[in-house]
Amino acid sequence: MVKVNVDMASSFIRAVLPRLACRHLKIGNNCNGRYLYGCNKRWVSSGSDLVQVEQDDSDNEIVVLKMNVKPVNACTAEFNNAMTKLIKDLDADEQSKGLILTSTLPNVFSAGLQLTALHGKSYDEIKEYFSTFQTMAHTLFTSRLATVAAINGHAIAGGCVIALCCEYRVMAEGKFHNGLNEVIVGIPMPAWVSAYTVYALGTNTAEKVILSGKKHTPREALQVGLVDQVVPPDDLIQVSKNILSDLIKVGDYPRRLSKERLRKELLMFSL
Numbered sequence: 001m002v003k004v005n006v007d008m009a010s011s012f013i014r015a016v017l018p019r020l021a022c023r024h025l026k027i028g029n030n031c032n033g034r035y036l037y038g039c040n041k042r043w044v045s046s047g048s049d050l051v052q053v054e055q056d057d058s059d060n061e062i063v064v065l066k067m068n069v070k071p072v073n074a075c076t077a078e079f080n081n082a083m084t085k086l087i088k089d090l091d092a093d094e095q096s097k098g099l100i101l102t103s104t105l106p107n108v109f110s111a112g113l114q115l116t117a118l119h120g121k122s123y124d125e126i127k128e129y130f131s132t133f134q135t136m137a138h139t140l141f142t143s144r145l146a147t148v149a150a151i152n153g154h155a156i157a158g159g160c161v162i163a164l165c166c167e168y169r170v171m172a173e174g175k176f177h178n179g180l181n182e183v184i185v186g187i188p189m190p191a192w193v194s195a196y197t198v199y200a201l202g203t204n205t206a207e208k209v210i211l212s213g214k215k216h217t218p219r220e221a222l223q224v225g226l227v228d229q230v231v232p233p234d235d236l237i238q239v240s241k242n243i244l245s246d247l248i249k250v251g252d253y254p255r256r257l258s259k260e261r262l263r264k265e266l267l268m269f270s271l
């Protein structure tokens, strides 16, 4: 178990983080309001309208979730909760076998945490906000579904984390960045995010990626293992579907149990 100095983390959240976050974005408190909803599956009801849900096939086996939080898919608490609920609903639906996660926005997969949510908030509010993101990431990471991230634009910090929670990551070619820039923003990397990164990249590369805070081009992201494949933008969804189809060909029960056994150890990490 990793030991964490909780007092130190608490003081950091209280005193430093809200100022750092807003300096990073050069903003005041301009939290956005509500967004559109799109959902055509009878059993999905997130209670919020920030993720579009599309069935991909007549068998309902593959679902495409499109993050839809304009302008940059910053992970608001409402979005995190909606995603958590959707993934849990899909996990509970025996027909569903695979999930593609992408974005409705042309150039951004996700900009990560909603930095504006940290501005002027109390310690308890910030802690509560962080926990909505962590719960969403854990739910995706441990989903019984086969998961593919179709990264159609920038995937920064928490956006990169969301992609790392998926089993396979395909990124579109383009002038996009993918990386874990938390140390640049001023957020000490939580142990659970480090653990997920080590799981995907291996310890040595994960350390370099995390401690540099570097934002990678798609080709560089491929080299370090942040993504598994880089494809032309027009091929992104079809390639993701092909990968998912292969993944779900494997027997459901052995696949599900093996994924659970591989990933559950990582849930002991918190801050």
Ligand SMILES: CCCCC/C=C\CCCC/C=C/C(=O)SCCNC(=O)CCNC(=O)[C@H](O)C(C)(C)COP(=O)(O)OP(=O)(O)OC[C@H]1O[C@@H](n2cnc3c(N)ncnc32)[C@H](O)[C@@H]1OP(=O)(O)O
Binding pocket: 009, 012, 013, 025, 027, 030, 071, 072, 074, 107, 108, 110, 111, 112, 113, 114, 115, 116, 130, 133, 134, 154, 156, 157, 158, 159, 161, 181, 182, 185, 187, 188, 190, 193, 271
């Ligand atoms: C000590 C204990 C800690 C415990 C922590 C527990 C959990 C932590 C979870 C894991 C750690 C995750 C951390 C994060 O995710 S920190 C977030 C870091 N994100 C970024 O640095 C991304 C910043 N944004 C950008 O780089 C760019 O916006 C872009 C995504 C590349 C898109 O560029 P572009 O298309 O040029 O758009 P703009 O830059 O013009 O942005 C448009 C508007 O969106 C606002 N914006 C951008 N990013 C965010 C954000 N993350 N949150 C809120 N708002 C954001 C931007 O200010 C613009 O707004 P405006 O139009 O009103 O000016």
